[in-house]
Amino acid sequence: MPIVAALLSIAGLAGVAVAAPILVARRVNWATPAVYGASLAFAAVLLLSGLLALLGGSAFQGNVHLPIGLPWIGAHFALDPLGAAFLVIVDFGAVVASFYAIGYGAHEEEPGRVLPFYPAFLAGMNLVVLSADAFGFLVAWEFMSLSSWALVMAHHHDAENRRAGYVYLLMASFGTLMLLLAFGLLAGPDGGYAFASIRAAGHAPWLSGLVLVLMLLGAGSKAGLVPLHVWLPLAHPAAPSHVSALMSGVMTKVAVYGFIRVVFDLAGEPAWWWAVVVLILGAGSAVLGVLHAVLQRDLKRLLAYSTVENVGIVFIGLGLGLAFKTNDMAGAAALAVTAAIFHAFNHSLFKSLLFFGAGNVLTGAGERDIEKLGGLVHRMPETAYLFLGGCLAISALPPLNGFVSEWLILQAILISPDLPQWALRFLIPASGAMLALAAALAAACFVRAFGITFLSRPRSPAAETAREVGRWQIRAMYALLAVCLVAGIFPGPFLDALSPVSQMLVGGAMPKQPLLPHLAIIPISESRSSYSGFLVFFFILMANWAAIRVIHNFASRAVRRAPPWDCGFPDASPATQYTADSFAQPVRRVFGPIAFRAKVSQTMPPPGDLAPARLTLSLRDLIWEFIYEPLEGAVLYAAERLNVLQFLTIRSYLSLVFAALVLLLVLVATWA
Structure with missing residues (x-):
């Protein structure tokens, strides 16, 4: 069965993680390709298992119970349509990242800090998806968090990376605590921690609502929902680039899986107000994430903030699914949930592609500050064009997959x-407007990212001496771009593959997508709307071909030579070009005073004074200032006050323990 093969592959990844430090300690030259090659092979088996379970139906799905873990529970594993879909998302990203890392890892200065934890990270993510009881889920979740934390700390000599690891560890611990509380409420006083028991038990509406809030805090913190996103722009740039691709493109989807598993599958029937909460958080994450991304100069931090935006888009789709499911609109709920999961898959593709491009830039130029780059299209042409493809996909431009x-x-x-609740009738169009705004800002963000990084003239010696990277990295990017294009031109088979998932979650499915005519997709019915990625792609090709033929056949044959238009800057110095900050200035002027309390101050010396004029820009992270700094102060204050507990007598300690035991017994008796 596929689930048995999947579990054996996870055991194989654990074995690779154990063997990796031995190979590194013996200074074996082939340690890096061996570890990443073995990780690729096991991830490929897991990917095949997920595809068989997703496309083959119940014959390839199943459950496994192993006598490990808690003695009275054991370990339950299951492979159903939802788990199979996310197994495909996780392991396609793992296969391509491992392939990329075979080349990229050769440049790693300290492979011993990366190789043992990379396969462990892959094993942890896959275990989360396959776990079918709360205990196994939480253990796998924490294993995933700790192994990814070790990868974030790989370059620990950098103080900024140490801070990123510290913040990530705090947020991961907070998220796990919220998940622990959520599963504790679902299991109830009887302690039915198996998902089958939780699913069969009845849950009071107030309890299910509390579980939703806890899952938004627990899974939302790992996914990067605002305001729980603060770790993400710190940790993702700190990790090696192939790990950044996995954390941003794949690990956040494991968090999305956890949210869907509990809220749609285990928590019982939703209430309509659940959709309100999820939509507000999703729309806010989409807009705030892309606003932060537009203003970033660090290429990898820009991509990390863009992940916040795309996770927000996924949660908009999930919020719509909850709204429609509550009102027994199975077809509409299926459309929303399918779109959300499909966007999660698409984001894993083009975000991994972009992080690979950023890794190539870091390897070839040794720099990720886009203000210090420029002109890389001439020195790293393949990386430039592949990165451009990722920019088009993430900007939701047809015919690539992000648009679909x-x-x-x-x-x-x-x-x-058609919804009966007025709150939803108002909020959902507002979320649509926020989604449209986020899409427009994303296009501006990635025009800036590509233009400042790859076009114009080099603005530093690092950019002038950049060189293209090896074939392993380039081929991995080609594979991702090819899938982005195929999923955009022929999305029908991808949507049909997700039909069992939506049927399981909301009791409905999208219409079966026809291969013909015109390879169009039909979200609701032919009378309402349809989209043909193939025709769009065909017309784009034909329009380009026609323009080329017209210019070549009908343009004047006369040769005229004249100075090129210099935009009013005849000096060839890079200092006369647009910078990243100047490109973002219009967006900053519109949204900066509200979102970042932006302030610009200038110092102009009087005539005759040789001191330079200065322009100072200050941007504030309001979420950090108003939520996390006060929280930090409160924790420090409480720690100082509770420090007295270290100096109690034995009798005082015993009295505290007795009082805590009595309180817990009262709570258990009241709950039961």
Whole structure:
């Protein structure tokens, strides 16, 4: 069975993690390709297992119970349509990242800090998806968090990386605590921790609502939902680039899986107000994430903030699914949930592609500050064009895959007038407007990222001496771009593959997508709307071909030579070009005073004074200032006050323990 093969592959990844430090300690030259090659092979088996379970139906799905873990529970594992879909997302990203790392890892200065934890990280993510009881889920979740934390700390000599690891560890611990409380409530006083027992038990509406809040805090913190995103722009740039791709493109989807598993599958029937909470958080994350991304100069931090935006888009789709499911609109709920999961898959593709491009830039130029780059299209042409493809996909431009999933979410939004709740009728169109704003800002963000990094003239010696990277990295990027294009031109088979998932979660499925005519996709019905990625792609090709033929056949044959237009700057110095900050200035002027309390101060010396004029810009992270800094102060204050507990007598300690035991017994008796 596929689930047995999947579990054996996870055991194989654990074995690779154990063998890696031995190979590194013996200074074996082939340690890096061996570890990443073995990780690739086991991830490929897991990917095949997920595909068989997703496409083959119940014959390839199943459950396994192993006598490990808690004695009275054991370990339950299951492979159902939802788990199979996310197993595909996780392991396709793992396969491509491992392939990329075979080349990228050769440049790693301290492989001993990366190689043992990389396969362990892959094993942890896959265990989360396959676990079918609360205990195994939480152990796998914590294992995933700790192994990824070790990868974030790989370059620990950098003080900024140490801070990133510290913040990540705190947020990961907080998230795990919230998940522990959520599963404790679902298991109830009887302690039925198996998902089958939780699913069969009845839950009071107030308890299910509390579980939703806890899951938003627990899974939302790992996914990067605002305001729980603060660790993400610190940790993702700190990790090696192939790990950044996995954390941003794949690990955040494991968090999305955890949210869907509990809220849609285990918590019982939703209430309509659940959708309000999820939509507000999703829309806020989408806009705030891309606003932060537009203003970043660090290429990897820019991509990390963009992940916050795309996770917000996924949660908009999930919020729509909850709204429609509550009102027994199975078809609309299926459309929304399918669009959300499809966007999660699409984001794993183009975000991994972009992080690989950033890794190539870091390897080839030794720099990730886009202000110090420029002109790389001439020195790293393949990376430049592949990165451009990722920029087009993440900007939701047809015919690439990012457009399809966002278009499907907008189609679900257009059904919202049929909902009976006025709050949802108002909030869902507002979320659609926020989604459109986020898409427009994303396009501006990635025009800036590509233009400042790859076009114009080099602005530093690092950019002038940059060189293209090896074939392993380039081929991995080609594979990702090819899948982005295929999923955008032929999205029908991808949507049909997700039908069992939506049927399981909301009791409905999208219409079966026809291969013909015109390879169009139909989200609701032919009378309402359809989209043909193939025709769009065909017309783009034909328009380009026609323009080329017209110019070549009908343009004047006369040769005229004249100075090129210099935009009013005849000096060839890079200092006369647009910078990243100047490119972002219009967006900063519009949104900066509200979102960042932006302030610009200037110092102009009087005539005759030789001191330079200065322009100072200050941007504030309001979420950090108003939530996390006060929280930090409160924790320090409480720690100082509770420090007295270290100096109690034995009798005082025993009295505290007795009082805590009595309180817990009272709570258990009241709950039971």
